Amino acid sequence: EAITLRGASMFDEDHTFTKTFRKFEELVQENYDGEVIFDLRLNSELGVEKDYVTFLQQGVAIDYTIIAPSNMAIMAPSIPLMDMPFLFRDLEHWDAVLSSKTLTSLEDELMEKADIKIIGYTGGGVRNLVANKPIKNMEDLAGHKMRVMGAPIQAQVFAAFNASPAAIAYNEVYNAIQTGVISGLENEAAGVENLKFYEVAPYISQTAHTITVRPIVMSGKTFRKLPEDLQAAVLKAGADAATFGRELESTQDGIILKKMADAGQINLIEFEDRDQLLELVVPVQDAYAAELGATELLEAIRATK
Amino acid sequence: MIVSTGLACGLLVGGFILLVLLRVPVAFALGLATIPVVLMDLRLTPFIVLDRMFQSYNSFILLAVPFFLLAANLMNSGKITDKLIDLARVLTGWMPGGLGHVNVAVSMLFAGISGSSTADAAGCGKILIPAMVREGYDRRFAIAITACSSVMGVIIPPSILMVVWGGVMQTSVGALFLAGAIPGIMIGLALMATVYGYAKVYNYPIIGVPTFRDIIAAFKGSFLAMLTPVFVVGGIVGGIVTPTESAIIAAIYSLLLGMFVYRTVTVRELGQIFYETGRFASISLFAIGTATAFGWLLAFYNVPRLIVAGMTSLEFGYFGTALVIAALFLFFGLFIDAIPTIIILGTVLMPVAAAADIHPIAFAIIGIVALAFGLVTPPYGLCLLISASIGGMNIVHVMKDVMIILLPMLLILLLIIVFPEIALWLPGWLMPQSVQ
Amino acid sequence: MIKNMLDGISLVLRVLLGILIAALSVPVAMQVIARYTGIIPVYLWTEELAGFLFVWVVMIGSMLAVWDGTHFDVRVMPDAERPLMRLLQNGLVHVLIMGFGLIFLWYGVEYAKFGTIQHSLMMRANMIITFISVPIAGAFWALFAGYRLFEEVEVYRTTRSVVK
Ligand code: NA
Ligand code: NA
Numbered sequence: 026e027a028i029t030l031r032g033a034s035m036f037d038e039d040h041t042f043t044k045t046f047r048k049f050e051e052l053v054q055e056n057y058d059g060e061v062i063f064d065l066r067l068n069s070e071l072g073v074e075k076d077y078v079t080f081l082q083q084g085v086a087i088d089y090t091i092i093a094p095s096n097m098a099i100m101a102p103s104i105p106l107m108d109m110p111f112l113f114r115d116l117e118h119w120d121a122v123l124s125s126k127t128l129t130s131l132e133d134e135l136m137e138k139a140d141i142k143i144i145g146y147t148g149g150g151v152r153n154l155v156a157n158k159p160i161k162n163m164e165d166l167a168g169h170k171m172r173v174m175g176a177p178i179q180a181q182v183f184a185a186f187n188a189s190p191a192a193i194a195y196n197e198v199y200n201a202i203q204t205g206v207i208s209g210l211e212n213e214a215a216g217v218e219n220l221k222f223y224e225v226a227p228y229i230s231q232t233a234h235t236i237t238v239r240p241i242v243m244s245g246k247t248f249r250k251l252p253e254d255l256q257a258a259v260l261k262a263g264a265d266a267a268t269f270g271r272e273l274e275s276t277q278d279g280i281i282l283k284k285m286a287d288a289g290q291i292n293l294i295e296f297e298d299r300d301q302l303l304e305l306v307v308p309v310q311d312a313y314a315a316e317l318g319a320t321e322l323l324e325a326i327r328a329t330k
Numbered sequence: 331m332i333v334s335t336g337l338a339c340g341l342l343v344g345g346f347i348l349l350v351l352l353r354v355p356v357a358f359a360l361g362l363a364t365i366p367v368v369l370m371d372l373r374l375t376p377f378i379v380l381d382r383m384f385q386s387y388n389s390f391i392l393l394a395v396p397f398f399l400l401a402a403n404l405m406n407s408g409k410i411t412d413k414l415i416d417l418a419r420v421l422t423g424w425m426p427g428g429l430g431h432v433n434v435a436v437s438m439l440f441a442g443i444s445g446s447s448t449a450d451a452a453g454c455g456k457i458l459i460p461a462m463v464r465e466g467y468d469r470r471f472a473i474a475i476t477a478c479s480s481v482m483g484v485i486i487p488p489s490i491l492m493v494v495w496g497g498v499m500q501t502s503v504g505a506l507f508l509a510g511a512i513p514g515i516m517i518g519l520a521l522m523a524t525v526y527g528y529a530k531v532y533n534y535p536i537i538g539v540p541t542f543r544d545i546i547a548a549f550k551g552s553f554l555a556m557l558t559p560v561f562v563v564g565g566i567v568g569g570i571v572t573p574t575e576s577a578i579i580a581a582i583y584s585l586l587l588g589m590f591v592y593r594t595v596t597v598r599e600l601g602q603i604f605y606e607t608g609r610f611a612s613i614s615l616f617a618i619g620t621a622t623a624f625g626w627l628l629a630f631y632n633v634p635r636l637i638v639a640g641m642t643s644l645e646f647g648y649f650g651t652a653l654v655i656a657a658l659f660l661f662f663g664l665f666i667d668a669i670p671t672i673i674i675l676g677t678v679l680m681p682v683a684a685a686a687d688i689h690p691i692a693f694a695i696i697g698i699v700a701l702a703f704g705l706v707t708p709p710y711g712l713c714l715l716i717s718a719s720i721g722g723m724n725i726v727h728v729m730k731d732v733m734i735i736l737l738p739m740l741l742i743l744l745l746i747i748v749f750p751e752i753a754l755w756l757p758g759w760l761m762p763q764s765v766q
Numbered sequence: 767m768i769k770n771m772l773d774g775i776s777l778v779l780r781v782l783l784g785i786l787i788a789a790l791s792v793p794v795a796m797q798v799i800a801r802y803t804g805i806i807p808v809y810l811w812t813e814e815l816a817g818f819l820f821v822w823v824v825m826i827g828s829m830l831a832v833w834d835g836t837h838f839d840v841r842v843m844p845d846a847e848r849p850l851m852r853l854l855q856n857g858l859v860h861v862l863i864m865g866f867g868l869i870f871l872w873y874g875v876e877y878a879k880f881g882t883i884q885h886s887l888m889m890r891a892n893m894i895i896t897f898i899s900v901p902i903a904g905a906f907w908a909l910f911a912g913y914r915l916f917e918e919v920e921v922y923r924t925t926r927s928v929v930k
Contacts, residue, residue, distance in 0.1 A: 029332075031373070066629075068677065068681075069677065070629050070635070070678075071626070071629060071630065072382075072385075072626070075385075076381075076385060079381055079385070079880075080378075082880070082883075083375075083377055083378075083381075083880070085373065085374055085375055085377060085378050086373065086374065086378055086630065098887055099884045099885065099886070099887060099893070100883055100884055102885065138883065139883075175887050176887060177887055177888065192813070192887075192888070194389075194390055194391075196497055196498065196500065197390065197391070197497055197572065199500050199502075200496060200497070200502060200503055200504075200572065200573070201572055203502055203504070204504065204566060204570065204571060204572055205570065206571070206572050206575075220500055221500070349862070350839075350840050350842075351842055351843060352843075352858060352859065352862075353839050353840070353841060353843065353855065353859050354839065354859050354862050354863070355837030355838055355839045355859075355863075356837070356838050356839065356840060357828075357837050357838070358837065358862065358863055358866055361866055362862055362865070362866050365866075365869060375873070376869055376873045377873055377876065377877065377880075380870065380873055380874060380877050380900055381877070384821070384877070384896075384897070384900055387817075387820060387821050387824050388817055388821070390813060390816075390817070392820070393790075393794065393816060393817075393820055396787060396790065396820075396823065397791075397794070400787065400791075571798070574794065575794070575797070575798050578791060578794050578795055578798065579798070581791070582791075582795070601784050602784075604783075604784040604785075604787040604788045605780055605781075605783055605784035605787070607787050608783040608784060608786060608787040608823050608826075608827055609780075609783060609827055609830060609831070609836075611787075611823065611824075611827065612783070612823055612824045612825075612826070612827020612828055612830075612831070613827060613828075613831050613836060613837060613838065615823075615824045615827070616824055616825075616827065616828040616831070616837075617837075617838070619824065708840060708842075709840040709842065710838070710840065712838060715838050715840075724841055725840070725841070726841070726842065
């Protein structure tokens with residue numbers, strides 16, 4: 026009898042996540058002899074990422090998805106560490122960490138606290154400041170009202186940069202900028218394009234503060250029910266689809282940015298004081314890791330070549 | 331077992347209709363109808379019903395609902411509504427069917443201050459339905475005109491539905507507010523024409539021609555209250571506050587008016603107003619929760635997607651698609667609350683609308699106007715239920731009048747579909763960047 | 767006796783509901799004040815607190831509406847005239863609400879447990895503080911609907927004895 030696996034995504038067929046899911050489906054079929062049917066639900070049909078966390082933990086409704094680490098913080102507070110600003114020096118460093126076993130302790134915590142299994146790491150979008158005015162240096166950044174993701178570490182980091190962070194719901198950001206409640210946000214190129222943030226905030230200050238990490242996850246309850254050879258196929262396909270997704274998004278990111286700049290939708294602004302950000306962020310990262318008892322992990326990530 | 335789409339759809343919709351016929355409250359009927367499906371389907375448990383319901387309350391946007399209601403209740407208790415009725419009286423009372431026109435006009439004024447149709451039906455209905463009956467109007471007509479005119483509450487800005495729509499579909503709430511103004515006023519005029527027709531047929535009386543002093547007094551009395559839309563709509567359009575914030579500002583402003591300017595609200599009453607707001611807001615919000623769970627299950631079984639696939643395959647073009655969109659919102663509005671319909675159906679139809687070259691703001695106004703009709707259509711029409719209970723009648727007996735009054739309003743909806751400029755002109759003029 | 771007790775409970779719920787609405791205004795107003803005047807700093811927990819209060823407003827309101835019978839229903843069928851038919855007509859609604867309440871109580875206990883493994887992001891509050899409202903609401907719907915059912919049966923018994 027055929028096994029059905031149901032996935033969910035907040036985005037449409039063109040998004041890199043969806044392409045990664047399609048690759049995952051293809052690879053599972055290739056690696057597994059039995060029959061598997063994939064039922065991927067797009068466009069937030071079954072809810073948003075926060076909801077998916079609940080579904081996966083309970084093993085209802087969906088079996089796999091891609092979730093931003095900040096959205097899993099409600100069950101596993103250490104997870105946003107893998108996504109915090111200035112964790113990675115550059116794309117090579119980022120790729121090296123994600124291809125290694127460095128993050129195993131976080132995976133174990135997620136499995137233990139939320140019964141969610143990470144089967145691969147995609148991502149690769151570079152997050153910059155997106156604002157309704159040019160932010161060129163520390164002076165411009167001081168007091169700049171900007172939206173950050175819900176995880177506390179995000180607010181802590183931008184507060185340390187002297188900005189004025191606010192955790193506004195993602196779906197209220199556009200209106201909040203338009204109405205002047207905030208002056209901007211931080212986001213990757215795909216998000217700026219998809220949600221048309223450039224209409225209200227056309228200045229992209231290239232701080233490149235985060236290279237995104239987006240785990241491909243499966244419900245532990247689903248995974249344990251699968252036959253062993255399918256489990257193996259899922260793990261292999263997860264890892265390979267993740268590699269595919271990372272390559273896709275990290276190359277796409279620059280292309281999308283250039284496309285928007287060429288179309289006159291955005292103005293790319295050079296951020297002059299990036300070195301200062303790098304200095305300011307270290308104590309915040311250290312304190313956060315210490316609070317979570319994850320100092321060793323942070324050291325290991327930093328030490329990865 | 332794995333429940334098929336057909337069976338699930340039958341159990342959900344059939345169960346819901348059966349339960350409603352058995353007089354189970356709509357909110358519970360929506361919840362109860364989900365239970366057989368989630369028990370039968372291997373992939374689901376009742377957990378999902380609890381969770382979808384509970385999580386639907388986890389929304390900063392919905393917070394605007396109790397605050398807009400609080401503002402409206404403060405207006406009702408603070409006799410601000412009376413001042414608006416006085417103003418409506420001098421403006422329209424001299425026409426045949428005077429109180430009927432007053433009923434419509436006060437709803438337009440009320441709509442400009444409040445984001446809620448139900449508060450309008452409750453606040454104005456309590457005063458005007460008994461007054462109309464006393465003056466010899468047919469009770470059924472009084473109930474029907476109160477219900478139908480109250481739908482302007484969510485079409486004329488500010489509007490709870492537009493706040494939700496803008497949040498869910500990434501459309502500028504300010505632009506939506508502006509886009510609703512002209513269609514709302516047109517509906518008001520259509521209603522007045524209907525009242526005029528009724529007055530001619532049934533010989534309804536005029537109230538009397540106001541003197542110059544009456545006019546001055548009415549304008550003076552309502553001046554401060556009429557500033558509220560300036561704050562709320564101006565605040566949002568001008569880029570000063572978020573919609574949720576505008577709701578609490580409206581509430582605080584009404585509170586200050588009631589307590590310190592008109593001095594009609596005492597501290598003691600304030601407790602009662604808070605309680606009444608909570609009581610009423612929670613009844614609507616609770617229904618949003620079970621409706622969200624119900625809608626989630628429909629989505630889980632692909633029902634909306636099948637509807638959309640069927641629609642796009644028919645290739646209706648602009649006009650046909652817009653008509654079908656309006657029809658779908660009208661149909662869903664019969665059974666489900668407007669907010670979950672926006673969440674379920676609106677998001678699904680958005681790509682369909684885009685493919686047919688319907689402007690996002692025109693799409694929103696078509697959807698919201700169609701959903702507003704749902705407020706007065708059974709089996710689930712909150713404004714009709716409220717006015718009918720104030721008038722002390724079963725809604726079955728007022729249906730005929732509701733249908734007659736709705737007809738010219740439907741014509742306005744049709745006009746918006748044919749000439750989307752009706753909705754787009756004002757935002758295009760005042761917020762050009764949002765309409766490009 | 768039981769009636770008095772349930773009336774007492776509902777009175778407490780009413781007072782709570784009023785207080786919650788008033789309390790709800792505080793964090794949202796604080797956000798506005800912080801944003802426009804700078805008198806107080808922008809607190810990130812205000813939105814979270816507003817969310818907690820909001821859930822309780824809805825849940826407590828839903829319990830009271832069961833007691834008061836003010837949830838909206840649609841009366842397409844005519845009122846039954848004979849006592850037995852009336853008992854069936856009204857009683858069935860109470861039975862169904864009771865059933866829904868018991869389902870919420872039963873699965874709600876699990877749901878509340880699920881809440882305990884979550885912590886809010888800003889205040890680090892254990893999420894049981896809102897999740898517990900689900901089984902509590904279920905219990906009160908069942909309790910209130912159960913008593914209304916009991917009343918319907920009483921009415922039926924007295925009218926039947928009068929007819930005899
Ligand atoms: Na309005
Ligand atoms: Na009216």
